[in-house]
Amino acid sequence: xxxxVQAVDVPTDEGVxxxxxxxxxxxxxxxxxxxHSDVVRPEVxxxxxxxxxxCVAPGAQTRRLPLRFGVGDRVACLAEASGGSxxxxxxxxxxxxxxxDCDDARLAIPYLIxxxxxxxxxxxRDAHELLRDLxxxxxxxxxxxxxxxxxxxxxxxxxxxxxxxxxxxxxRQCAPPREQPPAAQEGAAAAAVSERDPALLxxxxxxxxx
Numbered sequence: 001x002x003x004x005v006q007a008v009d010v011p012t013d014e015g016v017x018x019x020x021x022x023x024x025x026x027x028x029x030x031x032x033x034x035x036h037s038d039v040v041r042p043e044v045x046x047x048x049x050x051x052x053x054x055c056v057a058p059g060a061q062t063r064r065l066p067l068r069f070g071v072g073d074r075v076a077c078l079a080e081a082s083g084g085s086x087x088x089x090x091x092x093x094x095x096x097x098x099x100x101d102c103d104d105a106r107l108a109i110p111y112l113i114x115x116x117x118x119x120x121x122x123x124x125r126d127a128h129e130l131l132r133d134l135x136x137x138x139x140x141x142x143x144x145x146x147x148x149x150x151x152x153x154x155x156x157x158x159x160x161x162x163x164x165x166x167x168x169x170x171x172r173q174c175a176p177p178r179e180q181p182p183a184a185q186e187g188a189a190a191a192a193v194s195e196r197d198p199a200l201l202x203x204x205x206x207x208x209x210x
Contacts, residue, residue: 002043002055002125003030042086045077045113045121045130049100052122053107067110067126068169069093074134077113077121078142086142090134091115098122128166136164136171152177 003021006029010017019032019040032040046052069075076088095112102108111123111131123131128149137145151164152174163174 037084041084042080043078043125043130044080044086045123046080047119047121049109049122052109052124053102055124056107056109065126067096068167069111069126069131069133071096075111075113076132076134076137076139077111077115077123078130079115079121088132088137088140088142088145089115089117089121090139091121094120132166133169136166136169 001023003023005019006022007020008018010020010031017031017033018035020029021032021040022029034040043055046055071093073093075091075093077091079087079089081087081089091113093111094114097108097110098112099108109122109124110126113121113123113131115121129147149165149167151166152161153164154161154176161174161176162171164171
């Protein structure tokens, strides 16, 4: 079942719980006993129809809702790659409200995506966290691209800055990002290094880490 992490490293009488998660559409809080992929994993588009249907929150959608993309649109969808990493992969919308001959209309999946590598993925939620315009979100590692709705980018040709709204697919001109103070820059650089290799977290930022 899908849900949002509400707390991490929660101490209890029996030890520390890695996560407390609120399940979508239910208001229930559940504890996650182990931080392992057989218990909890990132929400991604899946080729498994059973898993995709399990991720449809009760009452979350209906065929009457308008969708952001149409058949034939080029998209980037969030998918699980080898080794458990998560990536934005390129594909094309192949079908809307895929039901797989299921009689229960509530279990229809908004999108069936045919990826450029030939795989088919089901996107169970029409949201920017799972599906984006390929022109605004190229193929990349999801951890580096980020999951926020709004993102700033620099136009190579003009040098101007734009703000991208991944939910509405709107792009507007914006001011350049504010320069961070030196301490913040060092912290951001250290975080970027640790994302590439967690083993480098303790060494700080230096030319060797680059």
